[in-house]
Amino acid sequence: MTERERILAAIRGDVPDRMPWVPRLEFWYRARVRNGTMPAALRGLTLNQVAEQLGVGYYASIPDFTRREEESDMLDRGLGVFNLPVLPYRVVLDGVDRRVARSGLETVVEYGTPVGSIRTAEILTDEMLDAGASMSWVTEHAIRQPRDFDTVAWIFSHLKVEPRPGGYEARRREVGERGVAVAYAIGTACPVHHIMKELMPVEQFFYALHDYPEKIELLAAAMEPYYAGMKQLAAESSAEVVLLGGNYDDSITYPRFFETYILPPLRDYAETLHRRGKYLMTHTDGENRRLMPLYLRAGIDIADSVCPAPMTRMTLEEIRAALADRITIWGGIPSVLLCKDSAGDEQFRNWIGALIERYGHQSRFVLGVSDMVTADVLWDRLEYVTERIASL
8 A cells, every 4th residue: 555545544444554654754854954964864855755765654734834935925924824835725815005024033014904904923033943843933913902803804804715726736746645635724723713823812812702702703703704715625625634723722722612613613614524525634732631522523534643641641542542433543652752862762662662563453543743753853763663663
């Protein structure tokens, strides 16, 4: 079987010829190239070629935000709006006066509308780049006072979502049989989740949700056509798997919040995709214990970046049992286990050996590293995992 066939078999609930092994290498790759620390045998190779050299699947679920066609592709990062070439859509701002200024490593964007102006700022530091990051940090959020809700609502109600199939199809060809090119709808599950994650500091969001929930609701309603457009175009793409939402945590997106705002759109989108013979992936990289029953109710097919103890409080056995063989785990190896300063060789080998012995011949498991392969991960430990899987 090819890596793509193995992944799809695991998602369907079949048992592939061997366990799919698909670590997210992009952070490690970017950092090693930037810092000149790439192993000699890998120098000059593309990320896809590095995956081939390692003998693993090519992770192509969350896009690399540094891969842009134009500089403007990430200018609206402060709004949580992206225009990457691999996405199945393009977003156009209609009737918005956008002014961009740069000061050192910080980018400031001012948006003028007939109902007011807002300003966002974000930064991507050398330290972040050295670690392999591709997403900037927001230093000034779009919503900082109550009147900003109306301005942001006006902007989102004037966004146009246009089809852009060529970029996704090029990505699919690039990945080929080495992986599954996931169609990325958006990393937030719904407008309210978007407001919390992208447009406001989280503490301010919860104060606003208590003090003036009507403003949250009106903004969410104005954003809904934008979400509908992205989800529709992702569903209409040739992708077998679509990603919607992520970065949940049962203390922030706590169960009642998740059940009220996030579960319904995930469930509705899962049903839409299932009618088309497609699968829904969502990015579950936080503390998930109290959210597990809600994931089952949402009907998602793949829990991406599942991270067990010691990086979270749930063991892999507990996660597997909670998902009840209904949701595919993508992940399972905590990244600290692959770092010399965090785990000794014997501890690492024993942990990997026990995992592969227990889950190596089961369905609904795509082995990966959670959340990603970090810059300090040892190449020989990645090779060891490959060797153990090959011996199954």
